[in-house]
Each structure stands twice: as C-alpha cells, then as structure tokens.
Amino acid sequence: MDLSKVSIEALVKCINEEMMFSDIDPYSFVSPSAYDTAWLAMVPADSNQMEPMFKDCLDWVVNNQTKEGFWGEHDAHGNPTLESLPATLACVVALKKWNLMTENAEKGLAFIRANAEKVLGGYRHQFPRWFAIVFPGMIELARKTGLDLDFPDHLQELLTDVFFERQRILENENAGGPYPPLLSYLEALPSFYAINEEDIIMNLKGDGSLFQSPSATARAFMASGNKDCLAYLQSLVKTCTNNGVPPTYPMDEELVKLGLANQLQRLGLAEHFTRQTEDILTQVYKNYKRELPSEKSCSFTSVASQLYKDSLAFRLLRMHGYNVSPSSLCWFLNDRGILDHIEKNHEFFSSVMLNVYRATDLMFPGEYELEEARSFSRKVLEKVVTKGTGLDNDPFSKSSNFQRMIEHELSLPWVARLDHLEHRAWIEENEMNALWPGKTSFHRLSSAKNEKLVQLAVADYEFRQSIYKREMAELKSWCLKWGLSDMGFGREKTMYCYFASSSSLSLPYDSDIRLIVAKSAILITVADDFFDMEGSLDELTFLTDAVRRWDARGLSGHSKVIFEALDNLVKETAAKHLQQQGTDTSCFLKQIWVETFDSWLVEAKWSKSGSFPSTDEYLRNGMTSIAAHTVVLPAAWFLKSSVRNAGISLAAEYETVTKLTMLIPRLLNDIQSYQKEMEDGKMNYVLLYMKENPDAGIDDSIAFIRELLDKKRKELMKHALMDGLSDLPIESRQLHLSCMKVFQMFFNSSNRYDSNTDMIQDIQKAIYVPIDVGTGTWKPLVPLPSQSGSKKEFQTITSHRLVLRSFKYQNKRIVGYQASLPVARRAHVNFFIRPSCRLSFA
Known part of the structure; x- marks a missing residue:
C-alpha cells in the first residue's frame, strides 16, 4: 500500500479518536476569545478586591501571548489582525490590574505602538463599527x-x-x-454615555447575561454586583475550564456541529467522515422537523446567527438528500423590518448573506421563496462589493480575501465549478476556519483541530495529484497507442478530458471511473470532429454502419483508427465491470455508442444537405449527439451501489435524470457555438428557434434557451438529490449532476473547451502545482506535458512572478520558466529555466 495512503488513513483515525464526533464538546471545538477572556480575568473576587475571581482566565492570558507580543487573531501568515489591537490592550490591562508579568505587559504595549499604524492604515475612514466602539474604550x-x-x-x-x-x-x-446593540458593548462604552444599573437589569437575558456576551456581562457584574450575572460568569468558567472564554456563551452546539460538517465538506474530506457527517445531519434534521419556521427567533440580536445556522443546515441537508422546505431558510423574508435592518447594516451581514446565497444554489422548480432569497442576498453582496474597502466593516473578514470570495460566488455559479478545485481554494483560504459571526470576531474552529483537518486535506489533495499525474500519463500512452493523439484534424483534448473527469467528483483513490470517462470523452471529441469537419458523407455512413455491425471490415484511415479505439474501450470497460460487478455490459455499451454514431450521422446529413429540422426534431437528436449519457451511464456502473440494482435499460427507458443530463449540455453548447456553426452551415438550436420564430432575434433566442436551461437545471437538481424520483441510487444521480456541472464549466460564459489556453491554469492547480496553505512559501508552476496537435504554438501562463513559456524552436518544443526579478532595486534580470530545475522562493 502507498505510504501516502497509509499516512492519510492514520491521520483520519487520529482525528476520529481525538475529536469524538459522537459527543462533540462545542467549547473545545471553538477558539477562545482573548478579548473576552481578559475581561473575566479583570473581575475581582467578592471577598478580596486584591485577587481575581477567575484565576484560570488570568492564567490563560499569561500563557497565550504570542512571541510577537500580541493576543488575539492573526492571519494565515501569523500577521496580527484588527481584532488583535483591542484584545491586546484588554489583556495588558488585566495583567496590570493584578501586577503580573510586567515584562509581558510592556511587550504587549510595545507591539501596539509598533504595529497599530500598520494595522489601522488599511482602514482609514472605514473603521468597522465594532472596532470604533471597542478600541477607544480599551x-x-x-x-x-x-x-x-x-x-x-x-x-x-x-x-x-x-x-x-x-x-x-x-x-x-x-x-x-442596530445589531449588535450598543449595550452589548457595555465594557467599552465611555463614562459619559449614561447607562445606569436599571438599564443593565432590564436587558439581562434569562441566563443572567448581557446579550450572551462574556465581556459585557463581566462589566455588568463589576458595575452592579448582580447575582444573575455572577451565576452566568461562574457557569461560563466552569464549562470552559482551561480553554479560555468563547466570544459567545452559551453556544449553539448544533451550529458548531454544522460548522464542522461544512468544514469537512469544503476541505474535500467528506468521504473520510461519511458516517460522522450523517450522524450530525440526522440529529439536525430531527430538530428541523420539530421546529416550525414561525417559531424562529427574529429579534435583531439573533438574526445573524440564526440565518447563518439555517443557511448551513439547508445546504447540507439538501445536498445529502433530506427533504427540507425553503421556508426553513426564507423566514426572514416575511419581516420587512429584518430586511431593512440587513440592508442598512449590509457590511455586518455580508458573511451571513454569502451563506444564504450559497444555500440557494440548491434550488428546485417552483421554489419562489428561494428565488427571492437569492435575489435579496445577491443585492446585498453586490452592495458590499461595490463599497470595496467597506468590506472591512464586516468584523469577520479580511477585505481582500473576503471580497475575492464574494466575487467568485457572484461571478461563477456553483454549477460551473468543479469540486476538486473548490476544495483547493478553501484549503488555501486564510479565513477558512470561520464558523459564524460574533460580537467582534468570528467564532472560529479551534486552531489545533483545524490544523489537523488542513493537514489531512493537503495530504489528501496532493496524494490525489500523484494519482492524477500517473493516470494522465497512462491516458496519453493509450491515446498514442490507438492513434488518437495526432489525427491531423480537429481538437486534441486529452488533458481537458482527464481534468474534467478527475476534478468534477471526489471519487475513491482507485476508481476506474476517471479513465473510463476521460477515454470516452477523448474518443467522442475525435469522432465528433471527424463527422463535423473531415469525413465525407460516404465515409461517415460506412463508419456508422461498421459500428452498428460492430465489425471493422472495410474500414481504413481515420475511420479504422476511431473504430479500433472504440472497440478497445468497450472491451476494456465491459471486462472491468464483469470482474467487479459480475455483469456483462457489452451489449448495452455497444448499443449506447451505436445511438451516438447514428445521431452524428443524422447531423452530418442535415449539414451537408442544407435541410432544416424542427426544433423538437433537432433536440431529440441533439440530446444524443452531445454524448453526455455515453459518458455518464457506463461510468455509473462502477459505483458501489451500481445501476445493476435498477437494471440496465435501453435509451427509450432512460431515467428523467439521464434525459436532463443529455438535454442541458446540448443547450449549453449551442448557446456558445451558434456563431461558429452558423459560419460552418451547421444546425444549432439558437438558429432554429429564430427560424421558427421570425420575430425573434439572437438575443431573444438566447434568452429563451437560458430560461429553459434554468428550469431544466432545477429539475435535474431535484432528481439528482432527492429520493423517490428515480430508480437510480444516489451515487449514480450525483454522478449525473457532476456531469452536468462539467458541461456548465466548459460552456458557462464562453466555449472554454475549444480554447487552447483558458483551462491551463485550472489544470495546473488540479494536477500539477503543489498546494499552498498560506505558509509564505512561493511555489512555481510546473510545466504541462506538451499536447501534440495543438494549433497554438505559443502559450503564456502567469503565476506570481514567473511566466511559463512554451514555444517551438527549430522544430523542437521548448518548455520552461521565464522570469524577471529586480536586482539592486533598479535593474531587472531576465532568465530562462528549464523544467528540470526546481525552484522555491521563501
């Protein structure tokens, strides 16, 4: 067994044992707040004003100063954040109050003096509301x-x-x-802001807290001596022994579990913790069914955390097939006051709205509440992005990272993003351990626990890269062996096909599906191009007849190459399935390829004769000719819960989810290719719609198709995620969804599949470039394997300060790095490095 796989399995076991998913202690999972812990450390004992009441909190302050001298949050590079300034002052005050660690206190003050300008400089005239209240108070x-x-x-x-x-x-x-109310910052309000003991008592919660804020309640107790406040603080310290004080108490245990489940999914670790995630969601779903939307607390003080929780629950439950109603998320739409409040305080709610927006990715037909929630959350997020630096008013984000995250979500729909790259982006995201908003900072997953999850995620990602590189080499050898690498016409898309099959779904390490899908896609591309641009009608008819007979006699040239490669693929796929599942699929594999070749021949006859089918006739044939089902159905048979359980059906009996997976890619392709196909005299749904609707222009036709696409995507989403609508097992239905996402990625806003450069960066990140977890180590791109047959003689790929150049010189392909680095601040030196050189810049 591979050592990397052994180490991954060992780490999974260690995390399982250490984190005790079955009995999660939320206070051990969430990082403590230095600011709130310092405030409890300031509370004097009842009997002796010269000693602290909560010595454990003071000890935590003493033991948790960073080597740089500050307390509180830091980014992935260890740099202090805005939150560290008031947290450090609060901790220094606590030490000073008890005449402890004078050297540490001085070091903290020295940090403030040396770094305050640098930390504050990026926020000039844009200070977050919480900071403008808390920092002057400290x-x-x-x-x-x-x-x-x-x-x-x-x-x-x-x-x-x-x-x-x-x-x-x-x-x-x-x-x-506005939320949070000013009184929740009691500890930081100036003396001239008149708040008396009666104001405090009137605003105490039933648990004795002031807005469940440890720091505000500590100040309330010191000001009033209220016994309920004391009981709250004592309960807090008892619960959080040795862990420091969280930003909020009590915490919602269910929300912590949802945050953990979300973290596992976004890091790409869900397959390692399937049972644990299912246990969490089962319990959440039980509570979900007991709680009606009308019972949700809609007070301004709880809107943010409630919406954050509901958006996580909705997305995770729906993604795992639970029947959840949109009203469980959309309750806030029924309160005009809440909507106005969110819009007025859009910076504060930006992270919450981002999660609401993400939840609406999983929308089914007729769910108008979710459409309204998506529209509202998008409007808020666009307002946040438009303000630019105003993002810093969100206490839970770093402006540049968070802005990129929002722009990524708004500009590229979830259905056009591939899982593997999404996992990488989340691993590399500096703020990925954020769970949900608090008064002055995010509640964050414990650093120690999150580091182990990230360690596992990196190991898993890079182990997958090693597999993908090996399989990529195997795939290139297969293409060379069967003559598909350099046909002399059309598109050479070996890397594109494998990238799509490997990055679209987190399949097991040893899955045969990736290569089966990639080989099928390569063969489809070559054969489709042969029908479109190379073969005569006689050649195409003869090749199609040979496929119907499954007999290569009489074939020659390109037709023979295509058939022999196809025959090899079918035999290989059928043999593997017979070995693994005990079922002979040869007949069905041949049948599905016969259908595909028949559909290509029909299109070729339309094109060469100049005839125009109806839109209905075109779509019936086009759903087959796009060949999505030719890829997805054979692949689905290799899943553990194989389609054999439902029986292998012929085309006339395809499930609705399969038909939708055939229709959507056809429409996506036609929107992006109508101009080229119009020039080539080929059929296209955009053009045929205009022919049948003389009053419609190009824009009208595209708008009609986009509306149809939106409807069909929602139908596919429902059939893919919900039980009871299909005989196919959930893994097979999710593979269909993944296939649709690949086509959406290729044709979302342009025809990326036909571009020689658009996909290069994504392929690099998915297969070749080591992952960067924010350690500050700069890693250069590695050269891509050359693609013979590419019409593009020159490629430029920019990453950081290095440019990867690929060009031909004296009929030889040269690949390497060209860089321009500053020398003595004025001059620049250019140099070229061959791929064998290994570089690393700290």
Whole structure:
C-alpha cells in the first residue's frame, strides 16, 4: 500500500479518536476569545478586591501571548489582525490590574505602538463599527489603569479618526439600535454615555447575561454586583475550564456541529467522515422537523446567527438528500423590518448573506421563496462589493480575501465549478476556519483541530495529484497507442478530458471511473470532429454502419483508427465491470455508442444537405449527439451501489435524470457555438428557434434557451438529490449532476473547451502545482506535458512572478520558466529555466 495512503488513513483515525464526533464538546471545538477572556480575568473576587475571581482566565492570558507580543487573531501568515489591537490592550490591562508579568505587559504595549499604524492604515475612514466602539474604550481603560500608552505622533491622526467615528456612532444610535446593540458593548462604552444599573437589569437575558456576551456581562457584574450575572460568569468558567472564554456563551452546539460538517465538506474530506457527517445531519434534521419556521427567533440580536445556522443546515441537508422546505431558510423574508435592518447594516451581514446565497444554489422548480432569497442576498453582496474597502466593516473578514470570495460566488455559479478545485481554494483560504459571526470576531474552529483537518486535506489533495499525474500519463500512452493523439484534424483534448473527469467528483483513490470517462470523452471529441469537419458523407455512413455491425471490415484511415479505439474501450470497460460487478455490459455499451454514431450521422446529413429540422426534431437528436449519457451511464456502473440494482435499460427507458443530463449540455453548447456553426452551415438550436420564430432575434433566442436551461437545471437538481424520483441510487444521480456541472464549466460564459489556453491554469492547480496553505512559501508552476496537435504554438501562463513559456524552436518544443526579478532595486534580470530545475522562493 502507498505510504501516502497509509499516512492519510492514520491521520483520519487520529482525528476520529481525538475529536469524538459522537459527543462533540462545542467549547473545545471553538477558539477562545482573548478579548473576552481578559475581561473575566479583570473581575475581582467578592471577598478580596486584591485577587481575581477567575484565576484560570488570568492564567490563560499569561500563557497565550504570542512571541510577537500580541493576543488575539492573526492571519494565515501569523500577521496580527484588527481584532488583535483591542484584545491586546484588554489583556495588558488585566495583567496590570493584578501586577503580573510586567515584562509581558510592556511587550504587549510595545507591539501596539509598533504595529497599530500598520494595522489601522488599511482602514482609514472605514473603521468597522465594532472596532470604533471597542478600541477607544480599551485605550481609555488602559489610561485609567495607569498604563503609559505613549503613542507616536504620526499615529495620533488615525486614533483621532477612530474616536471621531465612535462619537458619530454614539450620537446616531441608542441602546436599541442596530445589531449588535450598543449595550452589548457595555465594557467599552465611555463614562459619559449614561447607562445606569436599571438599564443593565432590564436587558439581562434569562441566563443572567448581557446579550450572551462574556465581556459585557463581566462589566455588568463589576458595575452592579448582580447575582444573575455572577451565576452566568461562574457557569461560563466552569464549562470552559482551561480553554479560555468563547466570544459567545452559551453556544449553539448544533451550529458548531454544522460548522464542522461544512468544514469537512469544503476541505474535500467528506468521504473520510461519511458516517460522522450523517450522524450530525440526522440529529439536525430531527430538530428541523420539530421546529416550525414561525417559531424562529427574529429579534435583531439573533438574526445573524440564526440565518447563518439555517443557511448551513439547508445546504447540507439538501445536498445529502433530506427533504427540507425553503421556508426553513426564507423566514426572514416575511419581516420587512429584518430586511431593512440587513440592508442598512449590509457590511455586518455580508458573511451571513454569502451563506444564504450559497444555500440557494440548491434550488428546485417552483421554489419562489428561494428565488427571492437569492435575489435579496445577491443585492446585498453586490452592495458590499461595490463599497470595496467597506468590506472591512464586516468584523469577520479580511477585505481582500473576503471580497475575492464574494466575487467568485457572484461571478461563477456553483454549477460551473468543479469540486476538486473548490476544495483547493478553501484549503488555501486564510479565513477558512470561520464558523459564524460574533460580537467582534468570528467564532472560529479551534486552531489545533483545524490544523489537523488542513493537514489531512493537503495530504489528501496532493496524494490525489500523484494519482492524477500517473493516470494522465497512462491516458496519453493509450491515446498514442490507438492513434488518437495526432489525427491531423480537429481538437486534441486529452488533458481537458482527464481534468474534467478527475476534478468534477471526489471519487475513491482507485476508481476506474476517471479513465473510463476521460477515454470516452477523448474518443467522442475525435469522432465528433471527424463527422463535423473531415469525413465525407460516404465515409461517415460506412463508419456508422461498421459500428452498428460492430465489425471493422472495410474500414481504413481515420475511420479504422476511431473504430479500433472504440472497440478497445468497450472491451476494456465491459471486462472491468464483469470482474467487479459480475455483469456483462457489452451489449448495452455497444448499443449506447451505436445511438451516438447514428445521431452524428443524422447531423452530418442535415449539414451537408442544407435541410432544416424542427426544433423538437433537432433536440431529440441533439440530446444524443452531445454524448453526455455515453459518458455518464457506463461510468455509473462502477459505483458501489451500481445501476445493476435498477437494471440496465435501453435509451427509450432512460431515467428523467439521464434525459436532463443529455438535454442541458446540448443547450449549453449551442448557446456558445451558434456563431461558429452558423459560419460552418451547421444546425444549432439558437438558429432554429429564430427560424421558427421570425420575430425573434439572437438575443431573444438566447434568452429563451437560458430560461429553459434554468428550469431544466432545477429539475435535474431535484432528481439528482432527492429520493423517490428515480430508480437510480444516489451515487449514480450525483454522478449525473457532476456531469452536468462539467458541461456548465466548459460552456458557462464562453466555449472554454475549444480554447487552447483558458483551462491551463485550472489544470495546473488540479494536477500539477503543489498546494499552498498560506505558509509564505512561493511555489512555481510546473510545466504541462506538451499536447501534440495543438494549433497554438505559443502559450503564456502567469503565476506570481514567473511566466511559463512554451514555444517551438527549430522544430523542437521548448518548455520552461521565464522570469524577471529586480536586482539592486533598479535593474531587472531576465532568465530562462528549464523544467528540470526546481525552484522555491521563501
């Protein structure tokens, strides 16, 4: 067994044992808040004002200062974030109050003085609301405690801006204002902001907390001595022994579990924790069925966390086949006050709206509530993106990373993205351990636990890359052996076909499906091009007859090459299926290919004769000629819950999900290829629709097809995810969905399949380039294997500071890196590096 696979299995076992999925302690899964822990460390004992009441919290502060001198959040490179400034001041105040660790306190203050300008500089005139309230409060508290902050003069202007923004907020808002209410920041409000003990008591929750905020409740207890506040704080410390204090208490255990399940899925680890994820979702679904949408808490103080939870639950449950109603997510649409509130505070709700938007990816026909939720969330996100730096007002994001994430979601629909690359993007995302919003920062998955998950995700991804590179080489050898690599016409798409088959679904490591799908797609491309641009009508008719007879006698040239490769593929596929599943599929494999060749011949006759079929006639044939079912059905037989359980049917009996998988790619292809096909005199649904509707122009025809596509995609989504609508097992239906997503990726906004360069970066990331988890190590691209037959003699691929060049010189292909690096700040040196050189820049 491969050592990489052994290490992955060992790590999976270790994570299972350590995380105890069956009995999750939410407080061990969520990173503590240095800011809130410091506030509990400040609370004096009842009997002795000279000692802390919660010594464990003070000990946590003493033991959790970074080597750079700060407390609180840092990004993936270890750099302090905005949240670290008030957190560090709060921790320094706690140490000063008890005359502890003077050296540590000074180191913390030195960090503030040295780094505040750099951290604040990117937020000039755009300070987040929470920060404008909390940071001035911590400065005032530090000075009141007797700390000498001694900020440098050049920082004073920035600090003045922060204090000015606080004054504006206090003048324009009151304790019942925007979420979170000002009183939830009690610990940071200035002395002139009049809040008396009665205000505090009136706003205490039933558990004795002030908006379930540990820091605000600690301040409330110190101001009032309220016994309910004390009971809350004591319960908090008892529950979170040795772990520090979370940003919110009590936490929603179900939300923590959903966040963990979401993290496993987005990191590409779902297959390793199938049972654990199913256990989580089973329990969530039980509670979901007991809770009616009307019972949801719609107070402004809980809208963000409730919506965040509901969006995660909806997406995860629906993705796993649970019957969930749109009303479980869309309840907020029924309250105009909540909608106005979200729009008014769109920066704060940006991360929540992003998750609502993602949940609506899984929309079924007739779900108008979800359409409304998608439209509303998109409007909010577009408003956030338009503001640009205003993204920093979201306390849970780094503007540049978060903005890219939003733009990615808005610009490229989920149905056009491949799982493998989505997993990579999430692994490399700096803020990927964020769970749900809190008062001043995200609740985050524990760093120690998240690091192990990321370690496993990286190992899994790079082990897959090693498999994919090996299979890619095997595929190229197969193409060379059967003469498909250089036919002298058409498109050479070996890499594209394998990239699509390997990246679209997280198949087991040893799956035969990837190569079966890739070989089928390569053969389809070559044969389709032969029918479109090379063969005469007599040649095409003779080849189709040979496929019907399954007999190569009389074939020669390209026709013989195509048939012999096809015969090899069918024999290989049937033999593997007979070995694994005990069923002989030879007859059906031949039948499905006969249908495909027949449909190509029909199109060739239309094209060469200049006849025009009706749109209905064209679609009936076109659904077959796009050959999606020719790829997906044979592949589905190799899944563990094989289609054999439902029986192998002929074309007339194809399931609805299969017919939709045949129709959608045809429509997608026709939207992007009508111009070329119009020039070549070929049939296309866009053109035929205009012929049957003389008043319709190109735009009208495309709009009609897009509307039809939207409807059919929703139908496919429902048939793929929900039980009871198909006899096919869920794995087979999801393979159909994956096939549709591949075509959507190829034809979403252009014809990427016919481009020689559009896919290069994605192929690099999927198969060749090692993953970057934000360690600061720069990794260059590796050269792609050359593609013979490519009409593009020159390719440029840019990544970081390196350009990969591929060109022909004296009939030889040269591949290597060209770089231009600064020398002595003024000059630049250009150099060329052959692929054998291994480079790494720190």
